[in-house]
Amino acid sequence: MTFDSKLLSELRAVVGAEGMVEGRASLKVYECDGYTLAKAAPDLVLLPQTTAQASEVIKLLAARRIPFVPRGAGTGVSGGCLPGDAHVMVGTSRMRAIRNLDLANRIAEVEAGVVNLEVTRAVEGRGFYYAPDPSSQSACTIGGNVAENSGGPHTLKYGVTVNHLLALEVVLPSGEVVWLDRCGEAPGFDLVGVFTGSEGTLGLVTAAKVRLMKKCEAVTTLLAVFPGVPEASRAVSAIIAAGIVPAALEMMDALVISAVEAAYRFGFPSDAGAVLIIELDGLAAGLDALAERVGQACIGEGASEIRRAADEAERALLWKSRKRAFGAMGRLTPNYCTQDGVVPRSRLPEIVAVITEVSARYGLRIANLMHAGDGNIHPLILYDESKPGEAERVVAAGDEILRACLDLGGSITGEHGIGVEKLGLMGAAFGTETLAAMADLRAAFNPLGLCNPNKVVPTDRSCVEVVRPRPRGGG
Numbered sequence: 001m002t003f004d005s006k007l008l009s010e011l012r013a014v015v016g017a018e019g020m021v022e023g024r025a026s027l028k029v030y031e032c033d034g035y036t037l038a039k040a041a042p043d044l045v046l047l048p049q050t051t052a053q054a055s056e057v058i059k060l061l062a063a064r065r066i067p068f069v070p071r072g073a074g075t076g077v078s079g080g081c082l083p084g085d086a087h088v089m090v091g092t093s094r095m096r097a098i099r100n101l102d103l104a105n106r107i108a109e110v111e112a113g114v115v116n117l118e119v120t121r122a123v124e125g126r127g128f129y130y131a132p133d134p135s136s137q138s139a140c141t142i143g144g145n146v147a148e149n150s151g152g153p154h155t156l157k158y159g160v161t162v163n164h165l166l167a168l169e170v171v172l173p174s175g176e177v178v179w180l181d182r183c184g185e186a187p188g189f190d191l192v193g194v195f196t197g198s199e200g201t202l203g204l205v206t207a208a209k210v211r212l213m214k215k216c217e218a219v220t221t222l223l224a225v226f227p228g229v230p231e232a233s234r235a236v237s238a239i240i241a242a243g244i245v246p247a248a249l250e251m252m253d254a255l256v257i258s259a260v261e262a263a264y265r266f267g268f269p270s271d272a273g274a275v276l277i278i279e280l281d282g283l284a285a286g287l288d289a290l291a292e293r294v295g296q297a298c299i300g301e302g303a304s305e306i307r308r309a310a311d312e313a314e315r316a317l318l319w320k321s322r323k324r325a326f327g328a329m330g331r332l333t334p335n336y337c338t339q340d341g342v343v344p345r346s347r348l349p350e351i352v353a354v355i356t357e358v359s360a361r362y363g364l365r366i367a368n369l370m371h372a373g374d375g376n377i378h379p380l381i382l383y384d385e386s387k388p389g390e391a392e393r394v395v396a397a398g399d400e401i402l403r404a405c406l407d408l409g410g411s412i413t414g415e416h417g418i419g420v421e422k423l424g425l426m427g428a429a430f431g432t433e434t435l436a437a438m439a440d441l442r443a444a445f446n447p448l449g450l451c452n453p454n455k456v457v458p459t460d461r462s463c464v465e466v467v468r469p470r471p472r473g474g475g
């Protein structure tokens with residue numbers, strides 16, 4: 001799309017030359033996120049530095065009916081910040097101020113472009129932290145976390161992003177700035193909840209008030225080694241069935257272990273078929289006994305070894321191995337696609353059997369990484385994009401796995417969102433009335449479809465038109 005020079009100079013007047021990215025080479029940086037099977041560069045990137053600037057540029061775009069897509073750090077793994085039908089990208093990478101730390105009330109007010117881990121870094125010296133901890137936390141932004149309702153290894157006990165939000169500052173697609181407030185159990189609709197997980201389709205989040213947590217008195221991290229994924233999966237259910245809710249309960253299979261061991265040298269046993277990383281936290285008193293019970297539950301399901309991180313350094317290395325596992329996959333393959341689905345945790349062994357079968361039938365290696373306690377699977381499908389037809393097989397294999405998640409009573413995404421990747425599966429996941437309700441909700445905030453158009457709810461409206469038109473205003 002070409003923009004008229006008057007608009008470009010008006011936009012430049014708002015964000016400055018440093019806030020505008022133009023030209024093919026510079027725009028190529030923005031052509032994809034972590035879902036590299038789809039690529040398309042925007043025609044213009046705007047990087048406002050303040051909420052007022054964000055509001056001004058969105059007003060200028062809205063006046064000309066030019067759609068835009070929000071972007072944080074571009075670590076999404078479903079293509080959510082791909083331009084699609086929007087030609088302009090509005091990024092938050094220059095909105096990185098921590099506006100206020102109110103430790104007495106345990107609230108941080110941060111701008112949307114603040115990197116997740118920076119929130120914890122700002123308060124950890126005082127014994128606080130920000131709980132949602134996506135494995136990408138050293139790069140992803142708070143705005144992106146809100147848009148995706150991101151989770152992380154500690155979601156099992158502490159919940160996802162929406163459980164830690166008190167208020168959002170938002171620029172609506174019209175350019176109007178509003179605060180959506182939940183502080184003090186504000187009455188009325190929970191608009192923070194509505195915005196969270198809406199994948200940038202309702203407006204641009206410019207700041208958030210987030211809840212801070214006090215660090216637990218004690219924490220201990222166990223590594224349980226299993227002969228295979230089925231045994232480890234059964235142990236996950238056994239731990240929860242014993243009435244224990246670990247802070248984190250993560251699984252890696254043999255393929256992932258081989259990659260992270262090569263990268264980080266933690267000392268995982270070379271013959272392990274799968275490992276569970278189990279973190280327990282709380283009061284120091286009783287934690288040893290809890291660890292003992294967890295160990296026994298694992299041994300009861302076939303664990304050959306239970307190791308407890310000896311000190312903070314070993315614990316940190318274990319978590320580094322887990323949280324950087326995606327990056328380590330580069331040691332095994334030129335390309336991989338991270339899938340993201342959910343099943344009830346008791347059905348993990350069944351979905352693992354499906355993944356094994358799909359892997360064999362498609363001739364594609366699939367590594368398994370899981371937020372196992374949540375039943376959230378991440379099959380990593382390894383491929384080589386230079387081999388003709390391989391990328392298409394990856395898409396088809398991923399599609400089969402996600403449909404199997406639905407058949408098992410789960411969902412097509414646990415935390416990575418719909419983006420462009422899973423739009424075609426929304427009709428399988430939701431009924432027509434639900435999709436129509438989602439479309440209506442989006443239209444209430446984004447009536448002209450100017451903000452991240454054609455994402456989340458399919459635009460092929462054949463599946464949602466069934467319940468329209470319908471009477472309005474009592475008519």
Ligand SMILES: Cc1cc2nc3c(=O)[nH]c(=O)nc-3n(C[C@H](O)[C@H](O)[C@H](O)COP(=O)(O)OP(=O)(O)OC[C@H]3O[C@@H](n4cnc5c(N)ncnc54)[C@H](O)[C@@H]3O)c2cc1C
Pocket residue numbers: 033034069070071072073074075076077079080081092112133134135136139140141142143144145146147148149150151152153199200201203204205206326327415416452
């Ligand atoms: C190695 C790796 C590990 C990961 N681990 C996890 C994990 O453990 N848990 C998890 O949940 N996810 C994980 N992810 C996925 C990803 O990091 C999260 O979805 C993250 O929240 C995206 O943040 P971002 O700033 O990169 O957003 P982007 O990728 O830039 O955008 C994601 C979506 O949010 C929208 N958006 C971004 N900023 C805003 C804003 N300010 N206002 C409105 N909409 C906005 C975009 O339009 C897009 O639809 C991982 C990704 C990688 C690459």
